[in-house]
Structures are given as C-alpha cells and as structure tokens.
Amino acid sequence: MATAALFERRGFMSRPSATTGWWSWVTTVDHKKIGILYGFTAFIFFLIGGIEALAIRAQLAGPDGTILDADTYNQLFTMHGITMIFLVVMPMGVGLMNYFIPLMIGARDVAFPRLNAFSYWVFALGGLFLYSSFVLGGAPSGGWFGYAPLNRELPNYGMTFYSLGLQMLGVASLAGAVNFIITILNMRAPGMTLMRMPVFIWMSLVTSFLLLFAMPIIAVALFQLMFDRAYGANFFNPAEGGDPILWQHLFWLFGHPEVYIMILPAMGIVSEVLPTFARKPIFGYAAIVFAGIAIGFMGWGVWAHHMFTTGLGPVANAAFALSTMFIAVPTGIKIFNWIGTLWGGSIEFKPPLMFSLGFVSMFIIGGLSGVTHSIVPHDAQQQDTYYIVAHFHYVLFGGAIFGLFSGIYYWWPKIFGRYLSNGLGHLHFWLMLIGFNLTFGPFHILGLQGMPRRISVYPDEMGWNFWNLISTIGSGVIAASVLVFILNAVRTRTKGEEAGADPWDGRTLEWSVPSPPPAYNFAEEPVVRHRDDFWHTKYIEVPEKSPRRVLAGGANGHDEHSEHGHIHLPSPSYFPAMAATGLPVMGYGVIYNDTGASWPLIVSGILIIMLSLFGWVLEPSVHEE
Amino acid sequence: MSQQVEAGEEEELHSHPEPRQYIKVAIFLAVVTAVEVAIYYVPALRALLVPILIVLAVIKFLFVARWFMHLRFDSKIFQRFFVTGVLLAMTVFAVVLLFYFTHGGPAPVAR
Amino acid sequence: MSAQEAALASTQEHHTSTGLDNTKMVMWAFLGSECLFFGSLITTYLLYRSTVLPDSGPVPSEIYDIPYTSVSSFVLLMSSLTMVLALSSSQRGDMRGMRIWLLATALLGVTFVGGQIFEFTDFVHEGLTLGSSPAGSAFFVLTGFHGAHVSVGILMLLSLVGMSMSDKLQPGAARKVELIGLYWHFVDIVWVVIFTVVYLIPLE
Numbered sequence: 008m009a010t011a012a013l014f015e016r017r018g019f020m021s022r023p024s025a026t027t028g029w030w031s032w033v034t035t036v037d038h039k040k041i042g043i044l045y046g047f048t049a050f051i052f053f054l055i056g057g058i059e060a061l062a063i064r065a066q067l068a069g070p071d072g073t074i075l076d077a078d079t080y081n082q083l084f085t086m087h088g089i090t091m092i093f094l095v096v097m098p099m100g101v102g103l104m105n106y107f108i109p110l111m112i113g114a115r116d117v118a119f120p121r122l123n124a125f126s127y128w129v130f131a132l133g134g135l136f137l138y139s140s141f142v143l144g145g146a147p148s149g150g151w152f153g154y155a156p157l158n159r160e161l162p163n164y165g166m167t168f169y170s171l172g173l174q175m176l177g178v179a180s181l182a183g184a185v186n187f188i189i190t191i192l193n194m195r196a197p198g199m200t201l202m203r204m205p206v207f208i209w210m211s212l213v214t215s216f217l218l219l220f221a222m223p224i225i226a227v228a229l230f231q232l233m234f235d236r237a238y239g240a241n242f243f244n245p246a247e248g249g250d251p252i253l254w255q256h257l258f259w260l261f262g263h264p265e266v267y268i269m270i271l272p273a274m275g276i277v278s279e280v281l282p283t284f285a286r287k288p289i290f291g292y293a294a295i296v297f298a299g300i301a302i303g304f305m306g307w308g309v310w311a312h313h314m315f316t317t318g319l320g321p322v323a324n325a326a327f328a329l330s331t332m333f334i335a336v337p338t339g340i341k342i343f344n345w346i347g348t349l350w351g352g353s354i355e356f357k358p359p360l361m362f363s364l365g366f367v368s369m370f371i372i373g374g375l376s377g378v379t380h381s382i383v384p385h386d387a388q389q390q391d392t393y394y395i396v397a398h399f400h401y402v403l404f405g406g407a408i409f410g411l412f413s414g415i416y417y418w419w420p421k422i423f424g425r426y427l428s429n430g431l432g433h434l435h436f437w438l439m440l441i442g443f444n445l446t447f448g449p450f451h452i453l454g455l456q457g458m459p460r461r462i463s464v465y466p467d468e469m470g471w472n473f474w475n476l477i478s479t480i481g482s483g484v485i486a487a488s489v490l491v492f493i494l495n496a497v498r499t500r501t502k503g504e505e506a507g508a509d510p511w512d513g514r515t516l517e518w519s520v521p522s523p524p525p526a527y528n529f530a531e532e533p534v535v536r537h538r539d540d541f542w543h544t545k546y547i548e549v550p551e552k553s554p555r556r557v558l559a560g561g562a563n564g565h566d567e568h569s570e571h572g573h574i575h576l577p578s579p580s581y582f583p584a585m586a587a588t589g590l591p592v593m594g595y596g597v598i599y600n601d602t603g604a605s606w607p608l609i610v611s612g613i614l615i616i617m618l619s620l621f622g623w624v625l626e627p628s629v630h631e632e
Numbered sequence: 633m634s635q636q637v638e639a640g641e642e643e644e645l646h647s648h649p650e651p652r653q654y655i656k657v658a659i660f661l662a663v664v665t666a667v668e669v670a671i672y673y674v675p676a677l678r679a680l681l682v683p684i685l686i687v688l689a690v691i692k693f694l695f696v697a698r699w700f701m702h703l704r705f706d707s708k709i710f711q712r713f714f715v716t717g718v719l720l721a722m723t724v725f726a727v728v729l730l731f732y733f734t735h736g737g738p739a740p741v742a743r
Numbered sequence: 744m745s746a747q748e749a750a751l752a753s754t755q756e757h758h759t760s761t762g763l764d765n766t767k768m769v770m771w772a773f774l775g776s777e778c779l780f781f782g783s784l785i786t787t788y789l790l791y792r793s794t795v796l797p798d799s800g801p802v803p804s805e806i807y808d809i810p811y812t813s814v815s816s817f818v819l820l821m822s823s824l825t826m827v828l829a830l831s832s833s834q835r836g837d838m839r840g841m842r843i844w845l846l847a848t849a850l851l852g853v854t855f856v857g858g859q860i861f862e863f864t865d866f867v868h869e870g871l872t873l874g875s876s877p878a879g880s881a882f883f884v885l886t887g888f889h890g891a892h893v894s895v896g897i898l899m900l901l902s903l904v905g906m907s908m909s910d911k912l913q914p915g916a917a918r919k920v921e922l923i924g925l926y927w928h929f930v931d932i933v934w935v936v937i938f939t940v941v942y943l944i945p946l947e
Binding site: 668685693714721 | 767774775777781810921924929932936939940944
C-alpha cells in the first residue's frame with residue numbers, strides 16, 4: 008500500500024495546522040467551530056435585518072411618513088426579508104444543526120468536514136456579496152420573492168445581485184444538506200437506530216431532504232432571471248410571450264418547502280427542550296417523528312396557495328385549498344404532543360423553556376391565521392395585505408426565532424461552558440414576547456382593514472394610524488429585548504457562572520461530554536441502548552415513582568484524551584474558503600457584464616474554484632506530520 | 633440499521649457484471665435509439681408516436697440506471713435517493729404543466 | 744492501532760451505520776437533487792417550445808436536425824458504455840485499461856459537446872438565439888446547462904486519468920471511478936429525456 012505516497016506533501020502551500028487564532032477560524036473544518044461561525048454571522052445579520060425593520064417601522068409609524076423615499080423603502084423591505092430568511096433563520100438553524108448533530112448521534116464530526124467549511128464560507132461571502140449591492144448602485148428592491156416581470160425590469164444592479172446572491176446561498180444550503188443527510192444516515196453511534204435518534208436529528212434530516220430537493224428549483228428560476236437581466240433572455244418577458252406566472256410556480260415550488268425548512272429545526276429544538284425542562288420523555292415520539300416526515304412530504308403539495316389570486320381556476324384553487332388545510336394536521340399532532348409532554352411534568356421555568364413555550368403559543372396563532380389563508384375567498388381578501396405579514400411573522404418570528412433562541416439558551420452552556428444569566432434571559436423573553444405581539448398583532452387588524460403590503464406611505468384618512476403607531480412602539484420593545492440578550496451574551500464571557508457537562512440534567516448524548524466539548528467530542532464512541540440513552544445512564548425508570556438516580560452514571564466532566572491515545576481528526580484546510588471566494592468573483596463578473604472586466608472576472612472565478620477543488624481533492628483529509 | 637458494517641464489504645458481496653454484459657446492454661440501447669428515430673419518420677405511426685417515444689425513453693432510462701449505474705445490484709437506499717428525486721420532479725412539474733395546458737396552454741402561440 | 748493506520752482508516756472507507764460508503768451516498772443524493780434541476784429546465788422548455796412571436800426567429804422544433812442529433816445521442820450513449828468498461832477495468836486492477844476507457848469516454852464526450860456547439864452555431868445563424876424568443880431562451884439554457892454538465896464531467900474524467908498517471912488515484916481508484924461514472928451516466932440519462940422530449944416529440 009502506497010502509504011508514503013498518500014501523505015507526501017508536494018503542494019506549494021503547507022497544510023494549516025493552527026488551532027487558535029483568527030486564521031484557525033478561516034481554515035477550521037471542526038463542526039463545532041463552524042457552528043459558532045454560522046451562529047455568530049447569523050446573529051450579526053439578525054441585527055442588520057432588525058435595523059432594516061426598525062427603519063421600516065419608523066417610516067410607517069404615522070401617516071405620510073417622510074423618513075424614507077419609496078425606492079429606499081423598497082430596498083429595505085426586500086433586504087429585510089432576504090436577510091431574515093436566508094441570512095438569519097436558515098443559517099442559525101444550520102449552525103445549531105452543525106454543532107449538535109454529531110454530538111447527539113455520537114459522532115466526532117460530520118461526514119464531510121471540508122464541505123462543511125465550504126458551506127459556511129459560501130454563505131458568509133454570499134451574504135456580503137448581497138449587501139455590497141447597497142453601495143454598488145442599490146440593493147434588490149423587488150421584494151424577497153422577486154416577482155416577474157418587475158424582477159427583470161427594475162433598473163440598476165439590485166435584482167441581478169438578488170439572482171446571484173441567492174444562488175450562492177443556495178449552493179451553501181445544498182452542500183450543507185447533503186452533508187447532514189449522510190452524517191445522520193451513516194455516522195450514528197452503535198445502537199442508535201433511527202427510532203432512537205433525538206427528535207432534533209429527525210427534524211434536521213427532513214429539513215435536509217427538503218433543501219436537497221427544493222434548492223435546485225429556485226436555482227433554475229434564479230438562473231433564468233439572471234439570463235433575462237444580464238444576457239437578454241425572455242423567460243419572464245411578457246412582451247415576447249414570456250409568462251411571469253412561471254416565475255411564481257418555480258419560486259413557490261421552492262418557497263413553500265422553504266418555510267418548512269425554516270420551521271422544522273426550531274420544532275426539533277422545542278422537542279428537545281420541553282422534555283428536558285418537564286423532566287419527562289417527549290410525548291408520542293413516533294407520532295412527532297412521522298408528523299415531521301408527513302410535513303416534509305405534504306409541503307410539496309401546497310405551493311399554489313401562494314397563487315390563489317393569479318387566476319389558476321376553481322379546480323386548482325380547490326385542490327390546493329384542501330391540501331393546505333390537510334397540512335395543518337401533522338402540525339396539530341406535534342402541538343398536542345408538546346402539550347402532552349408538559350402535562351404532568353415537573354416543570355422548571357428557565358429561559359430555554361420560556362422561549363419554547365413562546366414558540367408553541369405564537370406558532371399556534373400563526374398557524375391559525377395560516378388556516379384562514381387556505382380558504383380561497385378569504386385569501387382573496389387577505390392577499391397582499393398586512394394580514395399575510397401578520398401570519399408569516401407569527402410563524403417565523405414567534406415560531407422560528409423564538410425556537411432558535413430557545414436552542415441558544417439551552418445549548419449555550421454546552422458551547423461556551425458558561426450559563427447565560429437566567430434573570431436577563433427572562434427579561435429578554437418577556438420583552439421580546441410583549442414587543443413581538445405589539446408589533447405584529449396589529450397587523451391582523453390592519454390587514455383586515457385593507458392596508459396593503461409593500462407601501463412606503465399611507466395617507467391620513469385611512470384609519471390605520473393608531474395600530475401602525477402601536478406596531479412601531481412594539482418594534483422598539485423588540486429592539487430593547489435584543490439589547491438585553493446582547494448584554495447577557497457579553498456579560499457571560501467574563502461573569503457567567505460556569506456550567507458543567509450536564510447543566511439541565513439532560514437526556515441526550517451532547518450532555519455526556521465536557522462543556523465545551525473537546526475537539527474530538529467523545530473520548531470513546533458511545534454505545535446506545537435506548538432512546539434518550541444518556542438519561543438512562545443516569546436514571547432507572549421506576550413505575551409509579553420518580554426515576555431513581557444511578558450513582559455511577561452521568562457525564563464525565565474530565566478530558567479522557569490522555570487515556571486513549573491520539574484520536575485523529577480531519578485537519579484544517581485552506582481550500583474550502585478559497586473555493587468559496589470564486590463564487591462572488593464570478594458574481595461580480597456577471598453584474599458588470601457590460602464592461603470589459605466581465606469575462607476576466609468570470610473566468611478568474613472559475614479558475615479559483617477549479618484550482619481549489621484540485622487542491623482539496625488531492626490533499627488527504629487527515630494530514631500526517 | 634445499527635450494525636457497523638465495513639463500507640465496501642457490501643460491494644464485494646455483489647457481483648459486478650462482465651464487460652460483455654455491459655456491451656450487450658449498450659447494443660440494446662443503440663437499437664432502441666435507432667427504433668425511436670425510425671418511428672419518427674413513419675407517418676402511419678404518427679398518432680402513437682408520443683406514447684411510444686415515452687415508453688422507449690423510459691426503457692433506456694431504466695437500463696442505464698439499473699445496469700450502468702449498478703442500481704440493480706446495489707443497496708436499495710441509493711435507489712430511493714434517485715427515485716424520490718425522479719418521482720418528485722415528475723409529479724410537481726406535471727401539476728405545473730397541467731395548470732397551463734388545461735387553460736389553453738401558455739402565452740399566445742405564433743403559429 | 745498505530746497512528747498511521749488510524750490516519751489511513753480515517754481517510755478510507757469507515758464503518759458506517761448503513762454499511763454504505765459516504766461518498767457514494769453523497770453522489771446519489773446529489774443526483775436526486777439534479778432531477779429537480781433538470782426537471783425545472785425541461786418543464787420550462789415544454790411550456791415555451793412554441794412561444795415565438797411573429798418575426799422573432801424560428802420555432803426551435805422547425806429547425807431541428809433529427810438525424811444529426813440522433814448521431815450525437817448515440818455518441819453519448821456509447822460513452823456510458825466506455826465509462827462502465829473503465830470502471831470494470833479499475834475494479835480488476837487494470838489501471839492501464841481504465842485510463843484507456845476513461846480517455847475514450849472523454850473523447851466521446853468531447854465529440855458530443857463539439858456536436859452541440861456546431862448545432863448551436865447553426866441555430867444562431869438561422870435566427871434562434873438566447874434572446875430571440877422564450878422558446879430560444881428555454882432551449883439554449885436547457886441544452887446549455889446539460890452541455891456544461893458534460894463538460895464538467897469531461898474535466899473530471901481527464902483529472903482521473905491525470906491522477907492515475909501521477910499515482911495519486913490509489914488507494915480507492917475503483918471507488919473514485921465509480922463516483923464519476925455515476926455522474927456521467929446521469930448526464931447521459933438526462934440527455935435520453937431531452938432527446939425524446941425536446942427533439943422527438945412533435946409540437947402538436
């Protein structure tokens with residue numbers, strides 16, 4: 008066996024080996040560091056998206072607002088939507104999935120660590136690429152859904168940035184999805200059958216499959232838009248016979264699975280937090296798992312409910328109305344099971360639980376307004392009004408964001424080894440809950456009063472002044488709550504109480520390793536004998552009585568590394584980050600396709616990617632010294 | 633599915649077709665292609681052209697997938713990844729096309 | 744286990760929960776995803792295949808040269824045969840045979856792409872372009888992406904040959920050839936669909 012040849016280093020760059028310092032973050036392939044990168048970047052974008060929202064609310068605080076002109080307003084609401092969806096909710100979910108999937112299944116890392124790093128860098132650079140549009144002629148201003156033919160007609164580079172930036176983010180998501188699918192299917196610890204996996208893992212698996220099959224569809228739509236805008240194609244040009252409705256079909260074929268992609272990880276988090284803080288196993292594990300799978304399947308059959316007002320015809324409308332009503336059923340099953348988990352539990356009202364309770368209650372409200380959308384004549388009234396804005400903020404903010412914060416508070420001690428302050432956490436929760444409802448509750452009313460979406464001003468005599476003002480005040484309260492969180496996070500670095508391996512008396516494998524976990528996660532690969540196996544190493548279930556603590560069971564807070572010799576982990580690498588840079592380079596080439604720089608940029612981008620891929624393929628995943 | 637099986641062992645358990653079997657499949661595919669093209673030019677068969685072409689395309693698809701891509705011999709898991717993609721694509725896009733063709737088709741046709 | 748053996752193990756096939764190789768599973772997942780990609784492109788074409796306003800160039804199906812495209816379809820189909828023969832050689836340890844068949848596959852691929860380019864320049868001369876009509880846009884983007892996929896495949900085939908010649912393909916050559924083979928056959932399958940649906944099925 009040509010062992011020597013395998014490890015011969017003939018490259019012009021030596022393999023990075025740093026484990027500390029900023030360069031180690033650029034070259035890391037460790038899923039935990041990548042998870043932190045995702046979380047941190049997503050949080051920065053959360054702040055930016057929040058500021059965009061505050062600007063919108065400032066403009067709409069009263070009638071005839073003069074703070075923003077119409078074009079700036081359009082850019083802000085477009086970027087707010089794109090940011091929150093693609094640069095906050097999705098990557099934050101992916102960050103937590105990244106950190107915790109290997110830990111919860113008993114693995115040392117994901118299946119393809121360098122691909123994992125690549126996903127992150129493409130996301131980060133893609134987000135920067137999108138935001139560079141603000142200073143390069145104007146950000147996208149056609150709404151996050153970019154309907155045709157406006158998407159191809161809007162002047163300046165904005166919507167071209169849209170077509171390319173979202174494309175890059177799609178590449179990142181697809182790479183991440185395949186990684187998680189193979190990791191979950193192939194890298195589980197011995198004994199961890201599929202039906203012993205934590206619900207969070209199941210939801211991550213379904214999410215990844217949704218990403219796998221939905222991203223290519225939007226990729227095609229975005230390519231078609233790019234060709235229309237930059238290369239004279241006529242996909243969505245009505246003057247030449249192109250059909251704008253085709254865009255809507257392609258967009259929503261992606262867009263509807265996309266909303267389940269955003270909510271399922273949060274549902275998975277809630278399904279971990281509730282049992283932990285009720286000290287009971289999840290109620291109806293199999294039902295929750297199958298409901299999640301059902302949502303994944305059924306999510307493909309409802310897309311046209313976003314198109315009820317486009318003249319699809321009564322048969323299509325009725326069919327999609329029915330399928331949309333049906334998809335409420337598996338979600339309802341989950342909600343009943345979450346309530347069943349809490350029922351009779353020994354409840355500890357700590358911040359992770361508060362945010363999960365917030366998730367369940369706010370998601371119910373958002374789900375209910377969603378069901379009203381499924382009634383086609385009712386939707387005809389609601390479409391393009393603030394009622395729709397209310398619905399999706401209740402499910403995405405009240406749902407996904409609250410769920411993600413629940414995960415952040417829950418898993419913070421594991422990631423950083425310190426607790427977030429409970430007091431500040433409660434303050435954050437209540438301020439956010441109140442602020443959120445003040446901001447978005449009124450949108451139901453405003454929508455039913457006829458206030459349209461995406462208007463930069465409204466006149467005085469419409470009767471919308473009062474609720475808009477309340478909403479703006481609410482947005483200020485949300486901002487305050489976020490400041491509380493930031494204060495909490497910053498304080499805890501130095502003053503946070505140290506957390507051991509198992510701060511919440513948890514049920515799943517991640518609590519069995521030190522906080523923060525060592526680079527190799529588990530000193531010894533765990534052997535799994537039960538669902539919630541970690542709990543069973545600590546407690547023996549006694550019928551009719553509280554579980555009895557096993558004296559020797561529980562987490563090992565010590566680093567057993569020295570007892571078990573060297574565990575080889577994938578080595579850091581330049582190539583993922585390097586390959587990622589090729590995409591924005593190509594992107595700028597397309598943006599500036601009316602200049603001489605265009606083809607050189609595009610070709611350079613391709614070369615960067617090709618050279619990086621060659622380096623990546625030729626370097627061994629573990630570097631031998 | 634919790635057994636830790638040496639990946640690659642699975643492969644050894646399955647036989648690989650002999651090169652001559654692959655050649656037979658290739659000849660079959662070439663013949664089917666020739667038939668497709670021939671039918672295209674037979675006026676008498678025009679009415680049945682579309683269904684026949686679809687059937688022949690499906691046959692070619694299946695032979696490449698099952699023999700050349702080894703799905704006939706491999707774990708069903710691989711097949712599931714692929715079939716899910718194929719069926720999902722066929723279903724949703726059939727619905728999209730139905731939307732159009734039950735309403736007289738897409739934008740006005742020139743000819 | 745020595746450090747080197749452990750390192751070796753981690754770069755080669757590990758134990759997996761399903762017994763299936765990680766990279767092979769990735770390739771199949773990716774191919775499943777590609778079905779949606781090409782499905783969207785094909786659907787767009789099916790929608791727009793006769794969407795040509797007056798004086799906006801030809802309708803694509805009116806200028807297709809079926810015999811010509813049949814030959815290039817045959818070429819691509821045969822490249823799948825040479826691909827699988829390359830795999831067969833690599834599985835038997837015949838590296839020289841593998842390289843020959845890989846090169847044959849690449850050559851057939853180049854012939855296919857060359858034929859496409861020739862066909863496209865012809866169409867452009869006849870007035871069918873990316874911008875002439877939605878039909879033109881749909882045709883060129885669909886076949887263009889397919890051709891791009893073939894081209895990437897050719898690059899990967901040549902890389903395999905290059906790696907083999909500089910002794911960087913082993914261990915695990917057969918697995919790598921298999922993965923590229925799966926991609927290649929998929930691209931061939933997509934052409935099977937395109938040839939039937941785009942070229943052969945008539946307009947009315």
